[in-house]
Structures are given as C-alpha cells and as structure tokens.
Amino acid sequence: MHRYRYTIGQAFYKSVPVLAGYVVLGIGFGILMRKAGYGVLWTASMSAFIYAGSMQYVGVGLLTGGASVLSTAITTIMVNARHLFYSISMIDKYKDAGKYKPYMIFALTDETYSLLCDGKYPDGSDPRLYRFMVSLFNHCYWIAGSIMGSLLGVILPFSTKGIEFSMTALFVASFTEQWLTTGNHIPALTGVICTLLSLVVFGRENFLIPSMLLITLVLTLLSDREEKGS
Amino acid sequence: MKSVILIAVMSAVTILLRFLPFLIFRKQTPKYVSYLGRVLPFAIIGMLVVYCLKDITPLKPSFGIPELLGIITVAGMQVFKRNSLVSILTGTLFYMVLVQVII
Numbered sequence: 001m002h003r004y005r006y007t008i009g010q011a012f013y014k015s016v017p018v019l020a021g022y023v024v025l026g027i028g029f030g031i032l033m034r035k036a037g038y039g040v041l042w043t044a045s046m047s048a049f050i051y052a053g054s055m056q057y058v059g060v061g062l063l064t065g066g067a068s069v070l071s072t073a074i075t076t077i078m079v080n081a082r083h084l085f086y087s088i089s090m091i092d093k094y095k096d097a098g099k100y101k102p103y104m105i106f107a108l109t110d111e112t113y114s115l116l117c118d119g120k121y122p123d124g125s126d127p128r129l130y131r132f133m134v135s136l137f138n139h140c141y142w143i144a145g146s147i148m149g150s151l152l153g154v155i156l157p158f159s160t161k162g163i164e165f166s167m168t169a170l171f172v173a174s175f176t177e178q179w180l181t182t183g184n185h186i187p188a189l190t191g192v193i194c195t196l197l198s199l200v201v202f203g204r205e206n207f208l209i210p211s212m213l214l215i216t217l218v219l220t221l222l223s224d225r226e227e228k229g230s
Numbered sequence: 231m232k233s234v235i236l237i238a239v240m241s242a243v244t245i246l247l248r249f250l251p252f253l254i255f256r257k258q259t260p261k262y263v264s265y266l267g268r269v270l271p272f273a274i275i276g277m278l279v280v281y282c283l284k285d286i287t288p289l290k291p292s293f294g295i296p297e298l299l300g301i302i303t304v305a306g307m308q309v310f311k312r313n314s315l316v317s318i319l320t321g322t323l324f325y326m327v328l329v330q331v332i333i
Contacts, residue, residue, distance in 0.1 A: 020318060021315065055240060056240075063236055085271070086248075087252055091252060091267065092267070159330055160326075162328070165322050167282055168282035168283065168304075169318040171275055172304040172321070173318050176317075187272035187276075192279065194273075204284040207284070212277070220266075223262070
C-alpha cells in the first residue's frame with residue numbers, strides 16, 4: 001500500500017512540468033473551439049479521444065471548414081505520422097507494461113514520451129504503475145485545460161492573442177533540454193536542417209511528410225557509417 | 231452530426247498510428263528499428279520547432295521578430311533554469327506582450 005501511494009506521488013511529481021504546458025495549450029484549444037461555435041462537450045470529447053495537441057488545433061479548421069472524411073483521415077496521418085516514430089522507440093521500454101500497455105500506447109503524446117523515454121523510474125516504485133500514472137496525469141491536465149478554455153474563453157478579461165505560441169515554446173524547451181542532456185547533436189541538427197530544406201522545396205502546406213522521409217534517410221545513412229566505423 | 235464522424239476519424243487514425251509499430255514488431259525489434267527509436271526523438275523535436283514557425287514571413291512585417299525573441303527567451307530560460315514549465319510560461323507571456331502591445 002505504501003509503495004502504491006509512493007509510486008503515484010512520484011508520478012505526479014514527474015508530470016508537473018507538463019501541467020502548465022498542457023493547461024495553457026488546452027485553454028488555447030478550448031478557446032478556439034468556442035470561437036468556432038463548439039461547446040464544452042465537443043472540446044472535452046476531442047481531448048479525451050484524440051489526445052494529440054497539434055492535431056486538435058488543426059482539427060478545429062477541419063470541423064469548421066467542412067472537410068471530407070477522406071481529407072480528414074489524410075490530414076491526421078500527415079500531422080500525426082511522427083507518433084509512429086515515438087511508438088517505435090517505446091517498443092522495448094513498454095514490453096512488460098501488462099494490462100496498462102494499451103492505454104499507455106494510446107496516451108503516448110510528445111510530452112509523455114519526453115518524460116518516459118529515458119526508461120528510468122524512481123527507486124522503490126512500481127515501474128509499470130509509475131509509467132501508467134504519468135500518462136494518466138498528463139491526459140487529465142489536457143482534458144481539464146481544454147474544458148477551462150472552453151468555459152472561461154468567452155469571459156476572459158484580457159486578450160488571448162499570441163497564446164498559440166505556447167506550443168512553439170513547448171517544443172523549443174524540449175529541444176533545448178535535449179540539446180543540453182546529450183553530447184551528440186547530429187540527430188537534432190538533422191531534424192532541423194532536413195525540415196528547413198523540405199519547407200523551402202515543398203512549401204509550407206506539404207513539407208511535413210518529405211521532412212520525415214528525408215530525416216529517416218539521413219539517419220539511416222549515418223547509422224551505416226557508424227557501424228562501419230566501429 | 232458530421233462533426234461526430236470527423237472527430238471519430240481523427241481519433242481512430244491517431245490511435246492506429248500509435249499502435250501500428252507495436253503491432254508490427256510484436257515479437258522482436260529489428261536492430262535498425264531500435265536505432266531509429268534512439269535517434270528519431272531528437273530529430274523529430276527539431277522538426278516540430280521548424281513546423282511551428284512555418285507561417286512566419288521573414289520579408290514582411292513583423293519579420294518574425296516576435297517569434298525570434300520568444301524563442302530566445304524560452305531557450306535562454308531553459309539553459310539557466312532547466313525548468314520547462316518556467317521556460318514555456320515566460321516565453322509565451324513575453325510573446326503575447328510583444329504581439330499585443332509593442333508590435
């Protein structure tokens with residue numbers, strides 16, 4: 001029983017940095033939905049069942065623009081294709097997750113990934129429960145934030161212009177943190193340079209998929225070089 | 231009613247993407263896939279940073295200046311404080327002040 005409570009406490013502590021980010025981003029999403037004419041139930045449902053920040057922002061446009069089912073599916077694949085990569089790198093770490101595994105795969109967002117990707121867990125805690133609770137806490141913050149945005153958005157006494165920058169800030173913070181914790185900056189630079197290149201060549205509407213292909217190609221070539229060197 | 235269908239599609243496709251690698255490599259993870267799993271997160275976060283900045287117009291007002299200053303603030307705060315929470319909040323508030331009051 002003590003170990004149970006200790007594990008949940010440690011999971012909460014680990015998830016706190018995501019709390020503010022998700023509440024801010026969630027509020028931004030709730031406000032966008034409210035402006036688009038969708039109430040709190042719509043907002044909460046999307047946050048509960050899609051649970052992918054940037055996709056939900058894009059989704060508001062799809063809903064209001066009357067997109068077709070096919071174009072919605074294709075857009076979702078394009079925006080969320082990176083989740084394939086996240087799952088690929090968690091295959092080994094989630095191997096023994098047992099009954100928690102399906103939910104943990106469902107809830108594997110960028111932020112949850114960044115908290116759990118090192119595979120570590122506090123001494124004396126139950127690793128399976130720990131990872132499950134970190135995932136669950138983050139999911140709750142996201143749902144709560146979007147509900148707050150939906151309810152408060154209309155009566156907020158100040159302008160929320162610019163709040164969408166919180167998403168950029170989140171990734172810049174992750175990028176900087178990853179940069180500081182590793183000595184090998186080649187993968188990070190590969191990501192930035194390949195994406196910039198694709199942006200210039202393919203334009204801002206269609207560059208995400210070419211970026212991912214180019215990144216995979218470059219990293220694959222680099223891995224061959226690495227293996228030959230060793 | 232159509233909105234319900236679109237939301238269901240977004241949800242189903244997202245779930246499928248997240249589960250697919252686990253389903254494909256259920257038995258054993260190939261060495262190449264493990265390697266990708268290690269290096270991709272760094273590259274993908276770099277990609278996401280660029281993705282967020284895709285709508286900047288460097289040659290027209292506001293020349294991407296608020297975004298640049300916002301990013302410097304976030305990265306700088308992260309280097310000094312190592313606390314993502316503080317970095318994100320400070321950077322976002324600073325950016326909001328910039329676009330609402332100054333520029």
